[in-house]
Amino acid sequence: MHMETFGQLPAVRITAPDGATASIALYGAHLASWKTADGRERLFMSEASPRDGSAAIRGGVPVIFPQFSTRGTGQRHGIARLSHWRLADHGGDATSAWAEFALTQDDVLPALAQAWPHAFALTLRFTLRPDALEMRFTVDNTGDTAFDFACALHTYFLVDDFGRTVLDGLPGASPLHFGPPLDNIYPAPAALTLHPGSGTLALHQQGYSEFVVWNPGAEAAAKLTDLKDDEWPHFVCIEPARVDKQPLAAGAMWTGVHTITAAP
Numbered sequence: 001m002h003m004e005t006f007g008q009l010p011a012v013r014i015t016a017p018d019g020a021t022a023s024i025a026l027y028g029a030h031l032a033s034w035k036t037a038d039g040r041e042r043l044f045m046s047e048a049s050p051r052d053g054s055a056a057i058r059g060g061v062p063v064i065f066p067q068f069s070t071r072g073t074g075q076r077h078g079i080a081r082l083s084h085w086r087l088a089d090h091g092g093d094a095t096s097a098w099a100e101f102a103l104t105q106d107d108v109l110p111a112l113a114q115a116w117p118h119a120f121a122l123t124l125r126f127t128l129r130p131d132a133l134e135m136r137f138t139v140d141n142t143g144d145t146a147f148d149f150a151c152a153l154h155t156y157f158l159v160d161d162f163g164r165t166v167l168d169g170l171p172g173a174s175p176l177h178f179g180p181p182l183d184n185i186y187p188a189p190a191a192l193t194l195h196p197g198s199g200t201l202a203l204h205q206q207g208y209s210e211f212v213v214w215n216p217g218a219e220a221a222a223k224l225t226d227l228k229d230d231e232w233p234h235f236v237c238i239e240p241a242r243v244d245k246q247p248l249a250a251g252a253m254w255t256g257v258h259t260i261t262a263a264p
């Protein structure tokens, strides 16, 4: 583990024994880069993304909590991606390396916290294993009343041939060929396979209820100031999610796991 910067933001880099790396900004516990041992970057990052903590990072893996998009009266996509997390712990063994990040209500700026005044503890652990990345997300209700939350890991996969990118495994929509703008929500199967042009990525999830699949297309992308006009064909977002707010009892914990495994 060593500290580096992502733009002006402090970031943690972990390196697995096989040479795979992940770089996570403390702002948002935001995974900005994942490279497998072959040196290949697997995540898209916008060249126009803010990198100074003034706004959410565009690319990588934004952490969405406690609201998905505008499905509620609170902050769009929630407060986690706009908050400064802490590095809680890190480690590794002969084949793996990991780092865990933590956020509680005390870490959140008052202006963001006031719209969602609950006691919570989030952890997000990134583990690099041979050809794989695991993201283990926990939501702990540390208060004495129930709260409702939604969440997602808004993963921007880098694709090297948009016109040949295919997603297999979505109920009722398999295979899904990318092309027209897309912003759909599907019930989450345990496994999906993404063909990003060359090679495959196997996606496995536990604990989530939906996958959101998003690509803005040219017209909507042109309206996003944090995305260059020609960048939209370089990514597809496939987001394990709990899109609607559901209750979590006082003292209860929810866990969602998303594992991405690369194959040639």
Ligand SMILES: O=P(O)(O)OC[C@H]1O[C@H](O)[C@H](O)[C@@H](O)[C@@H]1O
Pocket: 056, 069, 076, 077, 154, 183, 212, 213, 214, 237, 239
């Ligand atoms: O621009 P953002 O707030 O990061 O949201 C980006 C996208 O996130 C999700 O994929 C939603 O389903 C989309 O409707 C939204 O456009």
